[in-house]
Amino acid sequence: MFTRVYFIMFFFVAPLFSDHYISGGKRIELTPLKSSRGIHDRNTLYYADSHGTRYGVTDQIIICSEDETRLQNSLRKYRLKFIRKLSDTLFLCKTATPKETLSLCEAITQERGIKFAHPNFLLKKRVRQITDHYYKREWHLNNRSHPGADIDVKKAWQYTKGEGVIAAIIDEGIDIAHEDLKANIIGFANYDDPDSNYPDSKTGNWHGTACAGLLAAAENGIGVVGVAPKTKLYAVRYSDNDIAQDIKAFNDLMQKGVDIISNSWGSYTNLDAYNEIFKTLATRGRNGKGILIFFASGNDSQDMDEPGIDDESESPYVLSIGASTNRDKIAYYSNYGSSIDFVAPGGNSDAELITTDATGSKGYTSRNYNKHFIGTSAAAPVAAGVAALILSANPELTRDEVIDIMKKTSDKIGSYNYINGRNDYAGYGRLNAGKAVKMARSYYLRTHGVPISTDNFAHIMFESVQKFSN
Template identity: 25%
Template sequence: MNAKFYLPQFFIYSVLLILSACSSDSGGGGSSTPDPAPTVKNPLLSQQWYYENTGQKSYAGLSGITGKDMAVKQAHAAGYTGKNVNVIIVDDGLDMAHEDLKTSQTYSYDFVGSDTDPTPADAGDSHGTGGAGIINMQDNYVGGLGIAPGSTLYGRNWMQDKSENGLYYSLGLKDSPTGSAQTFDYLHIFNNSWGSNICSNSAFDDTVYAIFKESYNGRGGKGYIYTKSAGNGFDSYGSCNCDDANDYDGAGNNISCQNANSGLSVMPMFVVIGASNADGKISSYSTHGSNLWVSAPGGEFGYQEDRKVEQGDKIYNLLDKYHKPAMLTTDLSGCSRGYSESSAVSATDFNYNYDSGTASDYVIIQSGSGYPAYQLYSQVGTHSDNANCNYNSTMNGTSSAAPSTTGVIALMLQANPNLTWRDIKHILATTSDNSPTLTDKVLDVNSTNLTIDDGWVTNNAGYKFSNAYGFGIINANSATTIANTYTANNWGTYDTITGSNTTDVAITDNNAAGVTSTITGMTSKIIENVMVKVNVTHADVNNIMLVLISPQGTESIIYWPKNGFKGASDFSDYALTTNAFYGEDSVGDWILKVIDVKSGDAGTLTDWSIEINGH
């Protein structure tokens, strides 16, 4: 028997947004009284390592490390379930009748039928339902348990529309897909699970930025909270050339091919999220970037132990990362729809209820772009824990990390409904785990060692930050504990200062020292976010590196060489955000360093500007 199998594709959607929003303000002041702890009776909960990591395998071949979870169990024990928080899933759809989800049509919208039921018609549109389960699986006698089971889900299947106005409506910035600009008190958290497949820079759109600034007025003036997936392009993404990234030093070492600085992810209202795995480390696929805020569980691939690869006449074991746990969550209901569709072989029998076949079956993989053709050896079968095919144990990617974060923020908003979007970001930055180790990555540039990925950097304000994790892996118990007693909105006015330098600077060819350009005389603000826009002429921007240096001497690598922009020329209003300077004073001179790492293609920095947001 031969059957087709599709590799998990991390659920990246090219240059699109997939969003879920948390809403409904309970009003009032100060902290709220926690609910009684939920009674855990959910049969699949024991396999949810992100809820409580006991070293379980989650139906995969290898286990995680005990204790490497988000401490959701402790937050639930303190009474936080996300009660009175509405979560809007803006995605490919939402299974409104799923047995383990609490849904409502009140704020839902179906872009296909122009009605209020976004349940997918296409059997393959299961991405939104998968993210929803991580947030909202109910405390009952079926399935697992979500991070915020007290929340209510609403669906807006904008992925079936993809229009600009439809996006603004889905993100709470218009009163209907074709209506007028408006914000709403009952929309709180918007979950954006998306990745970018662009292989060159696109100019920053100031008009779109101005529209999104209206989000600060949402949620009764406390601001919408937008969570955003960083992407899954560490090894590959789309059709971009990642050859240099996968062997940046000629010794087989790799660096993130994709840079998370892209599209809406550079805007300060977005909480950009990387993925972590069941070992408490950054996931193998997670895209790096100076715009990351935090990381959260997204898992690895979840293949069970008997899955092997056949190439030619040889059978090979898969790399360990393929056998590490993914994320257990909901799937479209039934065995003819979703990731657990009975007509497709899966990475694990939990997802695949094929009722015939033998242990010697070979299964042909229909590989995606960038994957070589090969075969997967599979012992097909059924699994009694998922007999009705309503759940999925192989969802992964930063598309899972975003709803993990959304769920935690829902718990925080129950703990203290008055938190502003800035308060939420601050609490996450100060309570996330920054203990995972990182090693600098060094490139030989004309016989000089140049650090192109510098691991953890501690800035002048005492914050540890990295392009891999942001401020660290989120912890639900720590975040809700701080949120409960936090004095909301005490930072004063959110303000912006800007500067620019329009003097051409020739970029020295193949020189690790690089060249610099300075913007002088910036005034004093406590930094919450820094964005730069650069214009560069260069034959191959894959061979340059951009480093921003604050007046306090902190350095942030905002664009590294040997990436997925191989062969692309020039930067035109390329926007790059960094959170590495969080909490520092902006006063003084800011320096942009440009380094060319390969001979034969020098260029020019024609101008650059800086925007500093803070208080």
């Protein structure tokens, strides 16, 4: 009898001590691995979750707290070493060994004044790709083969081309010296390589160069032109696997006054630390007006509502962008679900997008331009470019007001029913820059107390350009 009781108790108690972490209030079970390809080994324990995502756990913890006194109490109680402050609410700390990191995170999360704690995971990102001379071939801007199946940017350009707006591309491999990008790049950084500030690629992957060109390639008589060709850019190389460095990148961009951030990557693990920094930027950025953060939804034909899928693109503080084709259909590869906000041209094998490529032989081609870029990786910077045009037309808009304009002006494409204006495949529809800029110019301004009109548009634009220049 004693043996049976002991066995039953062990059966129920043992799972409490399994390897796991808590994110978004959900318990994520982890299976130990001997090693993990693609994650650097620095005194690291390796794990995988039920979907095969690999994690590296070191002796570092990210703690979220708005009460630094209670944070200090927790540091003393659990004998943690403070490393540095990542943002107003996020702190990087050190444990004695990686073996105790997971258990300490769960214990610290229970302390008063602590919102959450999880390891500073080493995560390998998944780049979201399927693998002016050219302006006439940029069907996503002006579709000649299938008129109307584009973002109608020519009507938006009658009023603005993105003047006064600062955007950022966070990615891998951004050629800041490219002939079609260098005029618009005002800053760059590398959060992966401590010995370099250039946002280059160690593996020959110049994915970020393609994304940057779609958003803001210059109008200069050569090559291609971006959706917002007069928007300025920060080119940022993300960390291959260090979450704390990514958080620092986002926080630094907020401090630099960025209006929009485009991300064509994801990990299918929307950690609480990511969600917290996204919330900070969306609510405190742009002097309280909010930074617009765009994420590619992914190219796996995946239902993002499936249990266990918690991607960065699903955060309520970012805009999740799916892909449409040159025939105004939803691209076959585009992920779907309740988190999808909008779609934008991403192309397919029948009609790809043309954009910038790394200069010379180091790129996907040897001609400085990539004619075969498709995926939600393309759709996200196109969407970010539309937002840049909206903010340029009306610089005083808040993040929520920009989103409201995009919702009200997007075209309802595809063969899906729209309930209350949206569905899980197209979100609120395919973005329309022409309609959006028109609405933005007449959108009520809380700060000025008047709508933008023909009479005062030039004055407000002058104020915005002056603010940007200073």
